[in-house]
Amino acid sequence: MARKSAGISDRHRKIMEFLMKFQDENGYSPSIREIGEHIGVASTSLVDYYLRQLEEREYIERDQHISRSIRVLRPINASIGETVKRTFNRMTEAVNELLDIPVLGRVVAGEPIPVPGSDVRYFDPESSVAVARSLLNPRENVSELFALEVQGESMIDAMINDGDLVIMKPAKEASNGEMVAVWMDDKDETTLKYFYKENNRIRLQPANPTMKPIFVDDPRHLRIMGKVVLVIRQVKGR
Amino acid sequence: MARKSAGISDRHRKIMEFLMKFQDENGYSPSIREIGEHIGVASTSLVDYYLRQLEEREYIERDQHISRSIRVLRPINASIGETVKRTFNRMTEAVNELLDIPVLGRVVAGEPIPVPGSDVRYFDPESSVAVARSLLNPRENVSELFALEVQGESMIDAMINDGDLVIMKPAKEASNGEMVAVWMDDKDETTLKYFYKENNRIRLQPANPTMKPIFVDDPRHLRIMGKVVLVIRQVKGR
DNA sequence: ATTGACTTTGAACGTTTGTTCTGTTATTAT
DNA sequence: ATAATAACAGAACAAACGTTCAAAGTCAAT
Numbered sequence: 001m002a003r004k005s006a007g008i009s010d011r012h013r014k015i016m017e018f019l020m021k022f023q024d025e026n027g028y029s030p031s032i033r034e035i036g037e038h039i040g041v042a043s044t045s046l047v048d049y050y051l052r053q054l055e056e057r058e059y060i061e062r063d064q065h066i067s068r069s070i071r072v073l074r075p076i077n078a079s080i081g082e083t084v085k086r087t088f089n090r091m092t093e094a095v096n097e098l099l100d101i102p103v104l105g106r107v108v109a110g111e112p113i114p115v116p117g118s119d120v121r122y123f124d125p126e127s128s129v130a131v132a133r134s135l136l137n138p139r140e141n142v143s144e145l146f147a148l149e150v151q152g153e154s155m156i157d158a159m160i161n162d163g164d165l166v167i168m169k170p171a172k173e174a175s176n177g178e179m180v181a182v183w184m185d186d187k188d189e190t191t192l193k194y195f196y197k198e199n200n201r202i203r204l205q206p207a208n209p210t211m212k213p214i215f216v217d218d219p220r221h222l223r224i225m226g227k228v229v230l231v232i233r234q235v236k237g238r
Numbered sequence: 239m240a241r242k243s244a245g246i247s248d249r250h251r252k253i254m255e256f257l258m259k260f261q262d263e264n265g266y267s268p269s270i271r272e273i274g275e276h277i278g279v280a281s282t283s284l285v286d287y288y289l290r291q292l293e294e295r296e297y298i299e300r301d302q303h304i305s306r307s308i309r310v311l312r313p314i315n316a317s318i319g320e321t322v323k324r325t326f327n328r329m330t331e332a333v334n335e336l337l338d339i340p341v342l343g344r345v346v347a348g349e350p351i352p353v354p355g356s357d358v359r360y361f362d363p364e365s366s367v368a369v370a371r372s373l374l375n376p377r378e379n380v381s382e383l384f385a386l387e388v389q390g391e392s393m394i395d396a397m398i399n400d401g402d403l404v405i406m407k408p409a410k411e412a413s414n415g416e417m418v419a420v421w422m423d424d425k426d427e428t429t430l431k432y433f434y435k436e437n438n439r440i441r442l443q444p445a446n447p448t449m450k451p452i453f454v455d456d457p458r459h460l461r462i463m464g465k466v467v468l469v470i471r472q473v474k475g476r
Numbered sequence: 477a478t479t480g481a482c483t484t485t486g487a488a489c490g491t492t493t494g495t496t497c498t499g500t501t502a503t504t505a506t
Numbered sequence: 507a508t509a510a511t512a513a514c515a516g517a518a519c520a521a522a523c524g525t526t527c528a529a530a531g532t533c534a535a536t
Contacts, residue, residue, distance in 0.1 A: 026301070027309035028266055031493060043515045048495075063264070067305035067493055067522070071265040097336055097368060130335055132368030135472060153447055159397050159471075161445060179473045207399060208446075209391055233397075233469035234373060235417045269523060281485050286525070305492070305523055483532070492523070502513070 014039050015050055016059060019072050029070040099131045099142050101167060106151040107181070107190060129165060135230060145169050145229065157206040158192040160231060166192070167230040172223075179207070179228040185221045192228060252277050253288055254297060257310050267308040294379050296334065337369045337380050339405060344389040345419070345428060367403060373468060383407050383467065395444040396430040398469060404430070405468040410461075417445070417466040423459045430466060 018038050022030045030038070036047040051070070054060045063069040129147050136142065150164045158179075160166065166181075174180045174195040182204065183190050193204035193214070202222060204214040216222050256276050260268045268276070274285040289308070292298045301307040312334050367385050374380065388402045396417075398404065404419075412418045412433040420442065421428050431442035431452070440460060442452040454460050 026307070027299075028304075028307050031305075032495095033493075041514080043517090044494075045496075045516085046514050049513080061265075062494095065494060065521070066266075067269075068307075069264070069266050069494095098370060130370030130372045132336060132370055134368045135470065156397065156446055156448065159394065159399050161397050208394055210394065228473045230473060231469075231471035232373065233471075235466045235468060270525095271523075279484080281487090282524075283486085283526075284484055287483080300524095303491070303524060307524095477536100479534105479536075481533090481535100483530100485528105485530075487527090489526080490524095492521105494519105494521085496519080497517090498515105499517105500513105500515075502511105504509100504511075506507100506509080 011039060011050060012054060012059070015047075015054065016072070016075075019060070019070060020075060023072065029068040031068055097133050099133050099136075099145070100128045101131055101142075101145050101147045102128050103147045103149060103165075105148060107148045107155070107166065107192075129167070129232070131167065131230070131232075137229070140169070140229065155192055157208050157211040159207040160192060161233065163234070165232040165234070166228055167232070168226040168228045170225075171227045174224050174227060181225045181228065183223040183225060184216070185223070190225070195224070249277060249288055250292055250297070253285075253292065254310070254313075257298065257308060258313060261310065267306040269306055296380065335371050337371050337374075337383070338366050339369055339380075339383050339385045340366045341385045341387060341403075343386060345386045345393070345404065345430075367405070367470070369405065369468070369470075375467070378407070378467065393430055395446050395449040397445040398430060399471065401472070403470040403472070404466055405470065406464040406466045408463075409465045412462055412465060419463045419466065421461040421463060422454070423461070428463070433462070 015035060018035060019029065022034070032044045032047045032051070035051075036042065036044060039047075041047055051060065051062065055062065058073055061071040061073055133142065136145075145167055146169075147165055147167045150160055150162060150166060153162050155161070155164075168181060171180070176196050178195050179192060180195045181190060181192050182195075191204070193206060196203040196205060200217070202216045202219060204216065206213065253273060256273060257267065260272070270282045270285045270289070273289075274280065274282060277285075279285055289298065289300065293300065296311055299309040299311055371380065374383075383405055384407075385403055385405045388398055388400060388404060391400050393399070393402075406419060409418070414434050416433050417430060418433045419428060419430050420433075429442070431444060434441040434443060438455070440454045440457060442454065444451065
């Protein structure tokens with residue numbers, strides 16, 4: 001006589017709950033001994049005994065002679081909503097944390113840097129860098145950020161090396177103490193310097209404290225292209 | 239140059255697909271031998287070899303000495319391409335793209351750097367940095383990475399400034415061309431230098447090309463603490 | 477031609493694990 | 507009370523399984 005969903009004891013319920021919890025936490029089923037330990041049963045045979053009952057009543061399924069092969073057929077006492085909700089939150093958080101910043105080109109000392117003009121829609125970005133938002137100023141307008149790869153060793157006095165990745169935002173002016181990318185007409189050169197406006201001249205201070213500043217008297221010989229926001233150096237593992 | 243899932247051979251892909259398919263059909267993971275049988279590999283060690291690689295690249299996860307404990311961390315190449323499945327993949331990818339690296343402390347020239355000892359479980363990390371995985375070597379074992387904040391200007395000859403964030407992995411030895419953090423007994427100092435082993439001495443080359451190298455004749459006066467993997471400079475918006 | 481990094485094999489070892497068996501203790505019906 | 511049935515223990519076993527190691531093969535760079 002096939003007994004239907006008859007007598008589910010307290011033990012059965014405990015086992016089912018443990019199965020689901022263990023599955024959720026580990027991604028696979030517990031062994032018989034692990035089940036026994038958890039429900040306070042010393043002998044493996046007794047656990048097997050209960051499992052067989054659960055199997056007969058079609059609460060679970062398992063494959064003979066295969067470790068950890070228990071499948072839960074129908075969840076008992078569902079409290080799954082919590083888990084789903086939590087993982088969903090973590091996912092949306094992570095997705096928002098990740099910025100995709102286009103790499104517009106290279107910074108070469110002797111050439112003006114490529115800057116996204118307001119009219120010129122987009123340079124086709126060669127590629128993009130993924131950057132965590134938390135590395136940036138929280139109130140940064142991330143949509144206008146762009147990245148440049150430094151080519152050559154012309155920026156060493158800005159403590160920036162060949163291959164470094166500079167992330168910046170477009171700007172035509174700067175405040176004191178900000179690091180800017182400037183094009184100097186008289187020198188035909190692009191550099192990265194800290195910007196300071198003094199009485200009647202502009203001081204461009206290298207990041208390397210051992211280097212001396214450059215002074216510019218006529219601001220018209222100087223074009224600010226953008227402000228540096230972040231520098232990333234990927235050390236070549238060789 | 240942010241590229242995604244690099245360094246995955248055909249075998250790896252085949253294994254991942256089998257893992258997902260098997261999981262889907264049986265509700266639990268295949269054993270090592272079952273995997274080997276399916277991809278046409280006779281020895282269990284070779285399967286283990288591949289699994290370890292997949293583990294390092296964080297495609298899967300498994301628990302030691304536990305049968306069928308493989309967890310698929312990120313699905314690969316879903317052959318059943320539905321819109322839902324694809325967006326789901328993109329989300330999990332994004333989640334996996336984001337690494338949380340603990341900041342263990344500061345690098346000060348006159349002090350040894352804090353390194354996660356194998357026995358000393360964890361310094362309580364002061365905080366953590368979020369870093370996109372694509373910024374790192376794809377086969378880097380990201381779980382052992384840690385970050386240090388540079389304090390003072392003692393590292394300027396390594397092109398690293400006060401406030402910079404150095405991400406490194408523990409190491410006691412290094413290969414030529416790698417940037418390492420070393421403690422020099424005779425100078426009582428921690429520095430970051432490029433490591434080169436020459437005939438009968440060690441050359442420590444500053445990253446700044448204008449600086450001269452340091453030569454160490456006796457390797458015992460030199461302790462390698464770790465290899466530098468990434469340097470991040472958050473330019474103070476002031 | 478040699479090195480070195482990566483791939484592959486085969487076998488062996490020690491656990492983990494499911495299964496089975498014998499036997500004991502409770503519970504219940506008669 | 508007694509017999510029958512259900513609940514439990516403990517041990518023992520063989521298969522399944524993860525791990526490790528020594529050794530050999532492959533392939534590209536030097």
